[in-house]
Amino acid sequence: MRAIVFDGVGSPLREARVPVPRPGPGEVLVRVETCGVCRTDLHLLDGEVPIASPPRILGHQIVGVALGGALEGERVGIPWLGWTCGECEYCRSGRENLCPRARFTGRDIDGGMAEYAVADERFCFPIPAGYPGVQAAPLMCAGVIGHRALRMCGDAHRIGLYGFGAAAHILVQVARWQGREVYAFTRPGDTAAQAFALELGAVWAGSSTQAPPELLHAAILLAPDGGTVPAALAALAPGGVAVCGGIHMSEIPPLAYELLWEERTLRSVANLTREDAREHLDIAPRVPVQTHVTEYPLERAGQALEDLRAGRFTGAAVLVVQTDR
Ligand SMILES: [Zn+2]
Numbered sequence: 001m002r003a004i005v006f007d008g009v010g011s012p013l014r015e016a017r018v019p020v021p022r023p024g025p026g027e028v029l030v031r032v033e034t035c036g037v038c039r040t041d042l043h044l045l046d047g048e049v050p051i052a053s054p055p056r057i058l059g060h061q062i063v064g065v066a067l068g069g070a071l072e073g074e075r076v077g078i079p080w081l082g083w084t085c086g087e088c089e090y091c092r093s094g095r096e097n098l099c100p101r102a103r104f105t106g107r108d109i110d111g112g113m114a115e116y117a118v119a120d121e122r123f124c125f126p127i128p129a130g131y132p133g134v135q136a137a138p139l140m141c142a143g144v145i146g147h148r149a150l151r152m153c154g155d156a157h158r159i160g161l162y163g164f165g166a167a168a169h170i171l172v173q174v175a176r177w178q179g180r181e182v183y184a185f186t187r188p189g190d191t192a193a194q195a196f197a198l199e200l201g202a203v204w205a206g207s208s209t210q211a212p213p214e215l216l217h218a219a220i221l222l223a224p225d226g227g228t229v230p231a232a233l234a235a236l237a238p239g240g241v242a243v244c245g246g247i248h249m250s251e252i253p254p255l256a257y258e259l260l261w262e263e264r265t266l267r268s269v270a271n272l273t274r275e276d277a278r279e280h281l282d283i284a285p286r287v288p289v290q291t292h293v294t295e296y297p298l299e300r301a302g303q304a305l306e307d308l309r310a311g312r313f314t315g316a317a318v319l320v321v322q323t324d325r
């Protein structure tokens with residue numbers, strides 16, 4: 001099969017022909033239709049999130065058709081969380097996202113930048129009817145992680161989104177559907193992303209260095225820039241929460257205590273649980289979430305990632321691997 005292979009930090013992604021993987025017990029072979037590109041892939045590429053044993057096939061927003069097993073013929077999504085131990089204190093308390101033995105798709109397990117992938121059947125999710133593969137792929141990480149971050153905001157009415165990429169463009173639709181107000185913060189000068197946010201229903205859009213017109217009840221930080229943390233805390237009303245949604249962030253500058261005072265909270269969201277995936281895939285068609293996607297053929301995975309790094313598209317990028325369209 002064709003695959004995009006990561007050899008190590010500093011090496012460009014390489015297109016290769018590799019054997020089709022064989023499913024073991026409890027696993028399923030999936031014919032990959034599409035695979036979303038995520039900022040985490042950039043962190044893997046750059047070594048900010050290490051890959052223990054390359055070569056590795058990246059990609060953790062996989063949509064494809066299950067071949068064999070209990071899911072035979074179903075269109076399924078495969079997310080970042082690929083396996084958990086089921087035995088540790090985290091697994092046993094509904095927090096499998098924190099399992100110290102967890103294995104992640106596209107980091108510890110070969111991912112979806114290939115014509116076929118193998119996944120543990122218990123970590124595959126039926127894709128809601130009506131979502132073509134291209135539109136469904138961003139739900140699997142941008143959507144699900146965003147969903148988890150939004151839950152950490154409780155019943156916050158005014159929510160700031162720092163970094164208006166793939167996750168934010170889904171989050172704004174869900175938050176609005178829930179009756180909340182969204183304030184979108186972009187890189188300074190990114191008027192395309194600001195216009196996009198307003199089009200999707202944000203009540204305000206501006207630069208991450210600006211103060212919003214009203215104090216926020218919560219903020220979700222999706223940009224990998226630690227400098228947004230003090231800005232987001234400064235935009236919070238007393239009792240507000242700032243949730244860091246990315247797997248990696250540059251260093252957070254020193255914080256004046258007054259930014260945290262009055263019961264403001266600063267926290268992160270790590271990975272996902274299977275419950276998060278089920279909840280998000282249940283809500284998405286009811287909103288209904290419409291993803292805005294820039295498509296790339298599989299062999300242009302490296303270009304898709306560089307375009308993500310440079311902010312050359314709005315919404316999400318998806319690799320089209322094999323489709324019947
Ligand atoms: Zn991701």
Ligand SMILES: [Zn+2]
Pocket residue numbers: 084085086087088089090091096099100101102
């Ligand atoms: Zn565990």
